Amino acid sequence: MTNATAGTPAPAPAGRRERKKAATRRALADAALRLFVERGYEQVGIREIADAADVSTTTLFKHFPVKEALVFDEDADQEARLLAAVHERPQGRSIPAALCEHALRHRAAAVDDDAGFTAFIELVDNTPALRDYAQRMWLRHETALARAIAEESGLPADDPACAALAHFALEAPRIARGSQDPRQAVTRAFDLLEKGWGTAVSRG
Numbered sequence: 001m002t003n004a005t006a007g008t009p010a011p012a013p014a015g016r017r018e019r020k021k022a023a024t025r026r027a028l029a030d031a032a033l034r035l036f037v038e039r040g041y042e043q044v045g046i047r048e049i050a051d052a053a054d055v056s057t058t059t060l061f062k063h064f065p066v067k068e069a070l071v072f073d074e075d076a077d078q079e080a081r082l083l084a085a086v087h088e089r090p091q092g093r094s095i096p097a098a099l100c101e102h103a104l105r106h107r108a109a110a111v112d113d114d115a116g117f118t119a120f121i122e123l124v125d126n127t128p129a130l131r132d133y134a135q136r137m138w139l140r141h142e143t144a145l146a147r148a149i150a151e152e153s154g155l156p157a158d159d160p161a162c163a164a165l166a167h168f169a170l171e172a173p174r175i176a177r178g179s180q181d182p183r184q185a186v187t188r189a190f191d192l193l194e195k196g197w198g199t200a201v202s203r204g
Contacts, residue, residue: 025063027053029073037119041127068133086148096197099169100190142166161200
């Protein structure tokens with residue numbers, strides 16, 4: 001970093017603007033989810049959310065181009081973590097094992113520990129616009145994950161085994177949601193995927 005000259009204010013520390021943007025985004029998402037859960041998605045307007053977060057509607061739309069995105073504010077981060085689980089796994093760890101660890105750390109943990117998770121799921125399940133948005137988001141994650149699996153495995157991008165592993169790896173935590181022990185259910189599901197993946201790769 002270049003030193004400031006005498007009489008000139010020092011430049012803002014790197015990352016301050018990003019932290020401020022992240023805090024604003026978090027405040028908007030928190031306000032939106034709280035209002036949606038309290039009153040219902042359709043009954044809450046964009047201006048109310050902006051007011052609750054003490055920002056303008058213009059600022060809100062800079063962070064969230066559509067209303068539905070307010071509920072899925074960590075979408076991009078979730079996909080990045082998902083792909084990193086595949087690309088950055090330790091040497092010798094299989095892709096299903098890496099995805100199992102990711103699911104237990106970031107998704108099954110939410111079921112176990114977050115008291116607001118049930119309210120979030122009910123909100124999405126009971127709101128057609130959010131269900132549709134979630135499905136589109138899910139399909140995008142699935143496509144990106146299948147591509148990452150293919151790259152790491154040296155298989156064609158359209159290999160059906162990669163698509164199948166991506167699909168079921170994303171579905172496993174959702175299937176386990178109603179289980180008495182979601183973590184155990186996730187682990188058992190990935191044990192099955194591990195065996196199937198090993199067979200598919202050996203045949204490929």
